[in-house]
Amino acid sequence: xxxxxxxxxxxxxxxxxxxxxxxxxxxxxxxxxxxxxxxxxxxxxxxxxxxxxxxxxxxxxxxxxxxxxxxxxxxxxxxxxxxxxxxxxxxxxxxxxxxxxxxxxxxxxxxxxxxxxxxxxxxxxxxxxxxxxxxxxxxxxxxxxxxxxxxxxxxxxxxxxxxxxxxxxxxxxxxxxxxxxxxxxxxxxxxx
Numbered sequence: 001x002x003x004x005x006x007x008x009x010x011x012x013x014x015x016x017x018x019x020x021x022x023x024x025x026x027x028x029x030x031x032x033x034x035x036x037x038x039x040x041x042x043x044x045x046x047x048x049x050x051x052x053x054x055x056x057x058x059x060x061x062x063x064x065x066x067x068x069x070x071x072x073x074x075x076x077x078x079x080x081x082x083x084x085x086x087x088x089x090x091x092x093x094x095x096x097x098x099x100x101x102x103x104x105x106x107x108x109x110x111x112x113x114x115x116x117x118x119x120x121x122x123x124x125x126x127x128x129x130x131x132x133x134x135x136x137x138x139x140x141x142x143x144x145x146x147x148x149x150x151x152x153x154x155x156x157x158x159x160x161x162x163x164x165x166x167x168x169x170x171x172x173x174x175x176x177x178x179x180x181x182x183x184x185x186x187x188x189x190x191x192x
Contacts, residue, residue, distance in 0.1 A: 010048055012038050017059045022101035029056065029106070057118050060107050063099050064122070067092075067153075082186075086156060086179045093160035094170070100160045109153050148186055155182040 006012075016037040021029045031052055035042045049055040070092050074080050093100045103109055108122040116122070159178050162168040 006040065006044070009038070009040065009044065013040075013045055013048060013055070014059050014062055017055055018063070018098050018102050021056070021059070021106050022098040026105040031055075053117055056106055057116060059102070061122075063102060063107065064109075066096075066099070082183050083179050086152075086182060087175065089153075089156045090160050090163075090175070093157055094163055097164050100157055100164060103157050104161055107157075109150055109157065144189075148189060152182060152186060155185075 013034060016034045017029065020033050020037065024030070024033070029052070031042050031045050034055075035045055038044075045055065049058065067089075070089065071085075074085055074088055093103075108116060108119060155178070159168070159175075163170045168174055
């Protein structure tokens with residue numbers, strides 16, 4: 001039996017997973033649809049990723065890695081305040097609608113009914129990134145840094161999703177209110 005060579009198949013499968021997971025909604029991710037979109041059999045998916053849970057985790061980590069790059073680029077600039085950070089991240093999520101919807105349906109950033117198998121590793125990684133965002137966190141407990149960073153990210157993603165679904169207008173006034181609300185919540189919790 002001969003096997004055909006599939007160029008960049010892992011990337012194609014991950015892209016298809018994010019696309020289908022974003023359009024079908026939570027808990028409706030089908031490996032049959034992923035395989036069909038990639039022009040492969042389901043066997044190839046399981047051969048490359050072992051399980052659907054592992055594939056979901058890898059797709060989520062890919063998105064989070066891209067978010068971490070955006071955060072690092074933002075923080076590499078001098079005097080990036082909360083408002084600038086919040087608005088740039090909202091812009092990024094609006095320009096990546098599949099990532100926004102995926103994050104809500106499958107991302108570790110949002111609680112799920114069943115804890116993902118790699119949740120603890122994800123939280124350790126997100127805490128590392130959060131220390132870049134939440135400056136002056138040297139004396140803060142890890143749980144506080146982790147909680148606040150995920151809370152900020154949830155606010156950003158929810159706002160972007162509401163704009164993308166046309167439930168909120170993307171006006172300066174609404175953005176300003178949303179950003180100020182996020183900042184006020186963070187500041188109140190952080191100062192305690």
